[in-house]
Amino acid sequence: MSRRTFRGGALAGIALLLFALTSELYHITDVVGVGVSTTYILVAAGTVLAATVVARLLRPRAAFVLTLLILLGGFAAYFFSLPAGQRAVFSLDRVLADVVALLTGLSVLRLAQADVWALAATPAPVFFTWYLALRRRYVAAATVGGATLGLLVLTGDAGPLTTLAGVVGVAGAVALGTLEARGGVSAQLDTFAIVVAAMIIASASLSVVPGGAAQPLLPDTNTPTSEQNLVQSNDQVNIEGSIRLSPKVRFSVESAEPRYWRTGVYDRYTGSGWVRSESDTRAYDGRLESGPGDRRELTQRVTARTQLESLPAAADPVELRGSPANDALVTEQGTLRVGGSLRENESYTVVSELPQYTPEQLRRSGDDYPNDVSGRYLQLPDSTSDRLRERTANVTEGEENAYDKAVAIEEHLESTKEYSLTVEEPSGDVADTFLFEMEAGYCTYYASTMAVMLRSEGIPARMVTGYTPGQRVSQNEWVVRGLNAHAWVEVYFPEVGWVQFDPTPSSPRQSAEDVRLESARQSNESGVDTGNSSTGEWTPTPTDTPAETDANTTTTSTSADIDGPQAQQSGANASVPGGAVSGLGENQTFSPTTNTSGGTGEGDSGDGLPSRESIGVGLAALVGLAAGARRTGVSTRAYRSVWVRVQGRRQTPERDTERAFERLEYLLSRQYRPRRPGETPRRYLRSLSRLGLDERALSVGEAYERARYGSGVSRDEADSAIETVDALVRRSTPVLGRFRS
Incomplete structure (x- = not known):
């Protein structure tokens, strides 16, 4: 076999590495930028062309100096793209803190102007990697390109397939480059093919970086729970395939009424999940600002029944009391976090201000959105499909305002999709796949799709995670379990603020939770009940005198007020499908969970064609077997x-x-x-x-x-x-x- 063949193979390995690197950076520009992805393609292609020309003209030392200048120029452009307020607080300590954060898992998608960062970060490593490869310095080229891709692995932005492609590219470039230099033979090429195939198969079942964001390609029997998927994700939620229920009690809430207990808000849709952009959090230092419009207070006392990493509270929290307030953190979206962790039986009190509105008020709210709301909560990837936009337009046809459009989308998803906890993880855009190719899904699929559809109509929306009210054990107390972890949607209305909508069907979800809880009790699993929660849902004694209500108050005076699809709601929000209490299904236990009962919607069970990942691993195995067969005769x-x-x-x-x-x-x-x-x-x-x-x-x-x-x-x-x-x-x-x- 000629040296030219090995040289071509080594260059192909570097090209594969650069493709893996640039495809991930391109994805960032696609998610964040508006039309920036096309610019990125031109920048990457121009950089490769420039390196090809320069490789014939400059020696490595001069090329290295040029690379440093390109790097400094790129990040100077990124610095001046930041808002003036962020440039004002620029310091060396801040830069070092950001570098450490990136190396320890901070997604690039959470950075301000992440699209500009991707554009700035591309030319230098791509230029020097391709230059070194053309100069036959394959190990150095693989080191530069591999280190850059490794950074994206550490940040969690590099997916398993592109990471694996980069690893194979590095191995191919180094191995074939060595064979070119020393005069390889076909038998050595067979050995190389066997090793690469083994790497691919091993990487299919093991994370590339232990503890990193890369996930195995092949199915994992230890599917995540709903909490791991949602509540414990903190700054990023990736849409998983099948997930399972955790019946263990997490906390109890003393409150005058049931609410959704919010823990996280996500603004940036990536196509495969959600990210909370901009990592700034601040220490809680007193009363927080609430949204616009009329508000009323609701006080909740939350007691942890196990160690908690979040501070669940009804939206919008404005005051925190108790020892957790000493080190609590506040995100830019106004959610509360534990500075350390909330110990078992530790309590805190939180005061929330609930928005007050009527459907007519929401219909009249208009579309005069604040700049910070429209700038952040209308973002969609450039690759969002036309068919999704067209379907949304058909669903909302005839509706003249944001409220009626939101209701139409909510009802469309509830009526056209089944609820299932056993689904195959989508390989493409989650919202597009769920809307057109999946028969069923759970809450993150419903919430993501509704938020994307709303944004495609120019309506600010975001995905929210937390817990549904849980099991009512007394007139003013609810027990919340891991299986109550849930995701829903909030839509912004001028002069009102964020209003809750929940497109996930409640009855089949409740059925799965009930079966799982009953199974756990029969199996005597620990931590499933606390106090009197084992006796079932609390029911008040009926009275002949109906409860009096106030026009600006939402109350729950009987179990019928929160149980069943015909829940009787009173007050200003009573008739609002997406209102503060509306959408609460039977027994108020909602979650995205794996269908362990097998009785909550058949949906997409993954019995169709194998995924692209499985096909790729299978092909790699065939190549390895073929090379091994040839090598051994x-x-x-x-x-x-x-x-x-x-x-x-x-x-x-x-x-x-x-x-x-x-x-x-x-x-x-x-x-x-x-x-x-x-x-x-x-x-x-x-x-x-x-x-x-x-x-x-x-x-x-x-x-x-x-x-x-x-x-x-x-x-x-x-x-x-x-x-x-x-x-x-x-x-x-x-x-x-x-x-x-």
């Missing part, structure tokens, strides 16, 4: 075993006779010895006659001589030679198996 022996038994398609008598003799010669080489160089067919067969060669073989040799060197043979003579060899092969088959090629 198994493939040659298998081919020869078939070849010697089958004459093949008939051609001319002469060619058929020659083919028959070739088969005979191979057979004899296995039984006796190969024909020596310069030894004629006649001398070869006569020498074997003294060793017991079947006399019929001599007639085949004679026919071969006439066909090859004489006047030719007839069709009957050719057929006779073929039949003779077939008979000798059949008789010698047991012997053939003992010989190795």
Whole structure:
């Protein structure tokens, strides 16, 4: 095998590495930028072209200096793209803190102007990596490109497939580059193919970086719980495939009414999940600001029943009391976080201000959105499909305001999709896939799709995570379990603020939770109940006097107020499908969970075609097996075993006779010895006659001589030679198996 072939393979490895690197950075520009993804393609392609030209002109030292200048220029452009307020607080300590954060898991998607960061970060490593590869410095090229891709692995932005492609590219460039320098042979190429295939298969079931964001390609039997998927994700939520329920009690809430207990708000949709952009959090230092419009206070006392990492509270929290307030953190979206962790049986009190509105008020709210709301909560990836936008327009056709459009989308998803907890993880855009290709899903699918559809109509929306109210155990107390983890949507209305909508069907979700909880109780699992929660849902004593209500208050005076699809709601929000209490299903226990009961919607169970990841791993395994078979001679022996038994398609008598003799010669080489160089067919067969060669073989040799060197043979003579060899092969088959090629 020529050195040129190995050089081409080494360059192909570097090209694969650069493709993996740039595809992840391109994804960032696609998610964040508006039209920036096209610019990114031009920048990346121009950089490769420039490196190709410069590789012929500059020595490595000069190219290194040029790379540093490109890097400094790129990040100078990023710095000046930041808002003036952020540039004002720029310092070396802040830069170092950001670098450490990136190296320890801060997603690039959470950075301000992440699209500009991706554009700034591309030219320098791409230029120097391709320059070094063209100069035949493959190890150095792989080091530069691999280190840059490694940064994206550490930040969690590099997916498993691109990470694996980068690893294979590095291995290919180094190995084939070494073979080029030392003069490789085809056997070494087989060994390389075997090693790469083994790497791919191993990476399919193991994370590339332990503890990092990369996930196995092959199914994992330890599917995440709803809490791991949502509440414990903190700054990023990736849409998973199947997930499971955790029936353990997490906390209890004393409150005058049930609410959704919010823990996280996410603004940036990535196509595969959600990110809370901009990582700034501040220490809680007193009363927080609430949203616009009329508000009323709701006080909640939350007691942890296990260690908690978040501070669940009804939206919007404005005041925190108790020891957790000493080190609590506040995100830019106004959610509360624990500075350390909330210990078991530790309590805190939180005061929330609930928005007050009527459907008519929401219809009249208009679309005069604040700049910070429209700038952040209308973002969609550039790759968002036209068919999603068209479907949304059809669903909302005839609706003239944001409220009625939100209700239409909410009802469309509830009525057209089934609820299932066992689904295959989408390989493309989650909202698009769920809307057009999936029959069922759980809350993150519903919430993501509704938020994306709203944004496509120019309506600010965001995904919110937390817990549903839980099990009511007394008039003013609720027990909340892990299976109550949930995701829903908040929509912004001017002069009102963020209003809650929940497109996930409640009844099938509740059925799955009830079955899981009952199973846990029957199995005597620990931590499933606390206090009197094992006695079932609390029901107040009926009275003949109906509860009095106030126009600006939402109250819950009987179990019927929160149980069942016909929940009786009072107050200003009573008729609002997306209002503060509306959407609460039976028993108020909502969560995205794995269908362990098997009775909550069949949906997409993953029984269709295998995923692209599985196909890729399968192809890698086939390549590795083929290379191994070739390296060990198994493939040659298998081919020869078939070849010697089958004459093949008939051609001319002469060619058929020659083919028959070739088969005979191979057979004899296995039984006796190969024909020596310069030894004629006649001398070869006569020498074997003294060793017991079947006399019929001599007639085949004679026919071969006439066909090859004489006047030719007839069709009957050719057929006779073929039949003779077939008979000798059949008789010698047991012997053939003992010989190795």
